[in-house]
Amino acid sequence: GENVEQHPSTLSVQEGDSAVIKCTYSDSASNYFPWYKQELGKGPQLIIDIRSNVGEKKDQRIAVTLNKTAKHFSLHITETQPEDSAVYFCAASMGGGGNKLTFGTGTQLKVEL
């Protein structure tokens, strides 16, 4: 089955700096790669996703890049703010109905003032 590895497990940045979280996946058939943000005591919330036919996608301060050949994808957050502090999860799947996501182990991001 699919295996997703995520690094780093913790990340501390100064407000205004950029943060990068990296994930690798094992199954070349995977074609859907979402990123979730989880705040304390809440369920994960989708922040951005990318499909295998796209190399990069941006949404304001958030961007995701995908390298299909190397089987890795990354989340980039620019101009970080204190409210970006949370746990971020990457995931991979083959998409479609009954979409079985395989999650990474999460990155605790702390944005310090």
Added chain:
Amino acid sequence: NAGVTQTPKFQVLKTGQSMTLQCAQDMNHNSMYWYRQDPGMGLRLIYYSASEGTTDKGEVPNGYNVSRLNKREFSLRLESAAPSQTSVYFCASSGRTSGGLSTDTQYFGPGTRLTVL
């Protein structure tokens, strides 16, 4: 719209007791999922239901059963709880919305924190 709702929010069980976790969604989604979240291990899929009337095992199904009661509701049952089932349980759903958004996006509920003593 409430999205995905889960009950109860918290539960403490003794080893061997049984209980059912309830999940409902009001987004008219076809697919529903149950995950468990343990420290340092991310979220792992227990069972899923691609559509009403079907259920399939995920990565960690042992010790659990599910029922897709109707399109809105998907329950998770622990027949004989064990301490290893202490976890936070999340229900999620996905499906094409009336606005045409992707079938792949999964929307998560707030979770149920279960402790088995």
